[in-house]
Amino acid sequence: MNNWRVDGKGRINRDKRVRFTFDGVSFEGFEGDTVASALLANGVHLMGRSFKYHRPRGPVTAGSEEPNALIGTSRGGSGRFEPNTRATVQEIYEGLTTVSQNKWPSLNFDVGAVNDKLHKLFAAGFYYKTFMWPKSFWDKVYEPVIRASAGLGVSPAEPDADTYASRYLHTDLLIVGAGPSGLAAALTAARSGVDVVLVDEHRELGGSLLSEAPTAIDGKSAESWLAETVAELNAYPNLRVMTRATAIGYYHENMVGVAEKLTDHLAEPPATAPRERMWRIRAQEVILAQGALERPLVFDGNDRPGVMMASAAQTYLNRFGVKVGNAAVVVTSHDSAWYAAFDLADAGVNIAAIVDVRASVSEHLQAEARKRDISIKLEHTVTTVLGKKRVSRVKLGKVSEDGNVSGIGTVSCDTLLMCGGWTPSLHLFSHTKGSLHWDAENEVFLPGEKTERCHIAGGGRGLWSQQAAFDDGVHAAQQALASRGQSAPALSIDVDGDRTGSGIIMEELPSNDDKFARRAFVDFQNDVTAKDIRLAVREGMLSIEHVKRFTTNGMATDQGKMSNMNGLKIAADELGRPAPKVGLTTFRPPYTPTSFGTFAGYHKDALFEVTRKTNIDSWAEENGAVFEPVSLWRRARYFPKTGEGMHGAVARECRQTRASVGMFDASTLGKIEVVGPDAAEFLNRMYTNPWSKLAPGRCRYGLLLGEDGFIRDDGVIGRISNDRFHVTTTTGGAARVLTMMEHFLQTEWSDLDVWLTSTTEQWSTIALNGPNARKILEPFMEGADLSAEAFPHMALRECTVGGFEARLFRVSFTGELGFEVNVPSEHGRALWEILYEEGKKHDMCVYGTETMHVLRAEKGYIIVGQDTDGTVTPVDAGLSWAIGKKKPDFVGKRSLKRPDMLLPTRKQLVGLLTEDPNVVLEEGAQIVEAGDTAIPAKMLGHVTSSYWSETLGRSIAMALLEGGFERNGTSIDIPMPEKTHRATVTGTVFYDPDGERINM
């Protein structure tokens, strides 16, 4: 298919060709390829443009740390596009379409690249120093231009068509990373019988074993050893292997979040399969075997397509069977790149030179290089890279002892492989707030003190060789088991022909060119150069945290994996301080960017959050109710007949209820059963009202304060028997009230013999209100006389209604004769339908929350949370009568005596009648003195409730008003944008002030 595949190499499936597109051009790869490997196999290196300077870029890595090769991907169809996908991670599948980003009009010719010409102006932090004059230009000119250049890819434009999942998993041991140390740990632990979970972000296990030329392991080729090992691991029932599963975050108490990709590699995913799944794995012990990341070298032109990590070239060759070029120069400060050079040379790549900045390199390596006719340049450096969209030549220089560099000319090549040493991957360890210590000799941070039960193995501890990694993996598993009091036999895995090595760390490659003129990139994606970092330090940014924020180094989508250590080294060099004195920015979750959908899991649409519905809700839905959300419940708001809007429906519901009878689903009201010999005493302490003398069979309004003296909740409380109360709460307050009661009961008054049980959902509650309410109920009563004498207002009975056991309350929230029937929930709808049928004889209506609000407001009954907020006392709300005057104490009583609670200027609940009876004030409208038109105004309060009262043929309102009780009869103004309304302050009872109707 092209010239770049190497026969006999790679773990791709050469029997399965896969077609995909990149920027509209169709390409072919093999199953197992990533987009990057497949494009490289087609000779394409240019895959993206950088953020600020729009410089042409190719993949610099072969893994999830890739900063350059970011693309948009889609499987086609609506809602399946996503930006900023790393081409080095995305597997190809038939039908995959990909596009390059941050370019216009095309990747090859990008107008934005003009920024690169102006790079001297765009030094670190330049935007803090300019765009300030003239001031008005900021929002009109500068910021729009800055914003227009923001971002890499484009946002998805349609709702996501996929679903996501999540799962909890508990295990003895979680191993993150299935390279040599992870595999060794897994083998050791699995053989000992403990539960093990092994996760790896790649499509197959093996880690670096997949990328390196064969060593011999236990006398077998690495390939066959790996195959056998994977087979063995898969056979253990106590071991669970997850691939394409990235450990993204390490949370408290050994919980690791693992994002598993399920379908993004499949041409035809199963219909109901989620795209990704978030595993929340709680492990007794965790082994972090994440290896190490190769560090780039910093030199002029190090970002050109064709400049690549040496290990990445090795991966492309050995894992994907792709050679990344035909003629390569290798520049390094570490032995590992030598091995990469050998692998590529053995695969037919012409290695033009190995340029090593070090003066001495092991004889063994040099001999191996000579064997392959590779030119060795010790104490040499690359001073610059030529070629724009692909490397064409590199300039080499000889480094003298004093650091002086003398040019020795250029070498032609199409690829430059670099290696600046290795950085242990301690991201997850860092999430735990584990400390890092600086290994001065190797110039790396290594794990220090731990805060969680975790063990680091292999590359993460700075170990560099297969043998060391295997041994350390075994050791880590033994340690993990030991801390569980178990032991595992030592497992020995012998590596033959192991590649050992060492190296040094450079801040920048030596060069005689002006430090401030070089284009030596540190953060590739964000276009942060070594010069930017040095400049930041000179501007007084003395800590790496300031440097990072000032330059944006490390803030690209690789989150500093490629740039942090080099940035630190350069800042330290500029400051003349050792690196640990300059600091290390902490790594934050997630380890790699993770889809929002994966975090949200199942929580989407109907499953986003619970919607609670009563047993009667289905009837309301069938009968055309309009609903409103009230806390977690949905409640019927009104029941429009054909042609009615809300206003018409509510007016009719009000009329019918006052004239005859209305039926209302009150099931959402909170209910708490308070039982025990001390039940009355408990309520005495909780509520403002007295309870001891309330007789069984009677009920009373109850008012609950917080300890701060402000109203929290209210409701009718009925005494079922001496030791048993039926407490009702507001719909939204049910859970809070029960929690508050339990808190006081368990932590302050554990001496009381009383217990609380939520019965909100035990009962369906049907409220009947209106002069004919009794007529609706009577035919269905067994065991209770409903006459006014036998069953007066505020009485309750346990009885049978319509054949269902019931608790019947005679209460009213409308001012009319009222009953509330509680029957076991599953019978709610049945009883509702029985009563509805009966109601047809009496012009009964059903009504919703809106009519309930109007009817209660006409009577001046408050709704906690609407007519009160968290700043209203019982006195403010006109509820002084509900305070038991003889009670020594109740929750909140002491707070009512604080100086501010006694001020006459507090806001108090009053009624308002507008001068124009047709004006319905807006709830939330503010009130000022009559005639006051100043701005800022002296606001006296606000309208809490306001309705058209069909009963009274005019508008009514309630308001919290400064010194409101004293203002009774005076006028105030309600200034609205279009007009100021005048109103008279009144009492809050607008209808039936003598309360006669309630006693009918």
Add this chain to the structure above:
Amino acid sequence: MSKFSALTLLKGALTGYKNVEPQWPDAELKSEYDVIIVGAGGHGLGAAYYLAKEHGITNVAVIDKGWLGGGNTGRNTTIIRSNYLYDESARLYDHAVDLWDGLSQELNYNVMFSQRGVMMLAHNVHDVQSFKRHIHANRLNGVDNVWLTPEQAKEKCPPLNISPTARYPVMGAAFQQRAGTARHDAVAWGYARAAAARGVDIIQNCPVLSIERGPNGAVAGLQTPRGFVKAKKIAVSAAGGTSVVMDTAGVRLPLESYPLQALVSEPVKPIFPQVVMSNTVHAYISQSDKGELVIGSGTDQYVSYSQRGGLPLIEHTIASICEVFPIFRRMRMLRKWGGVVDVTPDRSPILGKTPVQGLYLNCGWGTGGFKATPGSAHVFAHTIAKDEPHPINAPFTLSRFETGRLIDEAAAAAVAH
């Protein structure tokens, strides 16, 4: 100190930036100051700047246990707004907005104050009532804030989901145009540079061990690992660390410190301009000048200084954002971080004098401290200089928790019934 301008920038570019100078010196601690401010965040540095500029007090140190701007100043989601309900709060935050507008020019440092507007979504009837209450109060207080229908909200912010069948349908929104965002680090740096230019010492990496009081009970100075420093006045502006510092002066506070988490997505091209907030689903979102979606959530449930925060809260926040913006479900979270916010019982700040002579307090901003930075710093400087509060911060006393005169914005928003 040289002035920043396009010209100096050009000069720098042409000369290879060889003559750049530190934006602020890393000062040595002197033995005595007129005023020491504890906490080198935006509030503390700003107060030092205004002390020097408006009150001529320049023998000032700002001292921090870490690097300047390393606390909540550099960890927040940069939202600025002033559409608060109560007169006291509206005045305080609106004072800040007035100062934000022009701060770049004042400091000669581009803080990128961007008045892109803040949209607060109403999802139920109760929200509608509450937001309208805010809007009317704001209008009469001279604070801009208008009501948008769902359609108007969608027109301003196209990715918004206004489907009436959503679990939390958008029933409208309150919109403040003067509100927006600013570049958080630049605020700290700009104040630091401008304060240092007027002679203020910025002392980094120097924890305060204790506040010492003299025989008369008034403040005497600070104990630090670098020795004792005398001070006539001490002003504590240490956010999450305030309780611990104030405790050494014998002042116990009504504060609790909670973790607050925030996150950003990978950067994308501009997709919506505003800040969008939803209190009902507990999430807020804006897009930075770099293109990242900046997302904030509520506080975790337990007090903590660990700055770790839990996964469930983040999961909930993201699920909420995806309900409001279903197109973002395929976006990716890039980085999540945590801050520590100090919260008072009424969730309004304490800003003023303390029972200790010469000791001043600026704390309790909860999740809302960044937006107030210039206003708070300005009136705090006044309070320190004059030993009496500015009229704007006069209500934000410590004594209100004794008298009951709370300024409880959250309680005013009440709860669904």
Add this chain to the structure above:
Amino acid sequence: MTFTTTVETLPTMGRYNLRCKRENTVALSKSLGFDLPSSIGEAARSGTQSALKLGPDEWLLTCPMEERATIRQSLTDVYPEAVHSLTDISSREISIRVSGDQAEELLSTSCPRNLAKLSTGCGVRTIFDSVQVVLMREGDRQFRLDVWRSFAPHVLGLLAVACAEFESGL
């Protein structure tokens, strides 16, 4: 593996919330005719009746609907000497049974507890997604969830989505 785990809603059963102090458990056990379990998570059974200990002073009594009166009467009789709270919650909750080979893993989609630690015959109050449930292990591969009525559709909805996910084999 073929996915055969099933989710079904059970008919209403008799349920009481029983609360009392430790010193009264003996008297109550005597009245009930079987010993109330003494450790949280444990259940005791007698014929068609069972008691699951949910908290230090709290038991969930279950029985066929028609036997509720018997329990109520026997405990009412003993109230004067052994005070307690007995509250009928039969209708408060809906019971969901999950059974099959992957029942445990299916529940782990939304339940953060380590279900492997829940022995057969035991039960606990816990959380399933955001919903409080009483979760009982009726058998090695069979669980029962008691869910407050209005939360049941959410739980059933999550289980249905999870079943579809398991059926996809991924």
Add this chain to the structure above:
Amino acid sequence: MLLIDCPYCKEKLPELEFEYAGQAHIARPEHPAEQSDAEWRDYLFIRSNVRGDHAEQWRHTHGCGRYFNAVRNTVSDKFIATYEIGQPRPTVTKEGEERDEQLES
């Protein structure tokens, strides 16, 4: 997500079953009416907010339903002890795990 050892259930269980309930050992005054405004303020509002070992209440809401006390380090978030309401704060505590923090983003 924390794991919390419920002293009643005697099992370490996920945080999602629990609710935080504020600082522990702040007893409600026996006679609130006799409290001065300042004393009442202290009861209502003043909190230690320690950086280190913190005695606090939790409730095993979605479990046994009981409130209990805990000592937890607010720097590391590690629980040092959990114990029943009414019991005194245990004296055995680990050394505060406070240490210099690196700056973070």
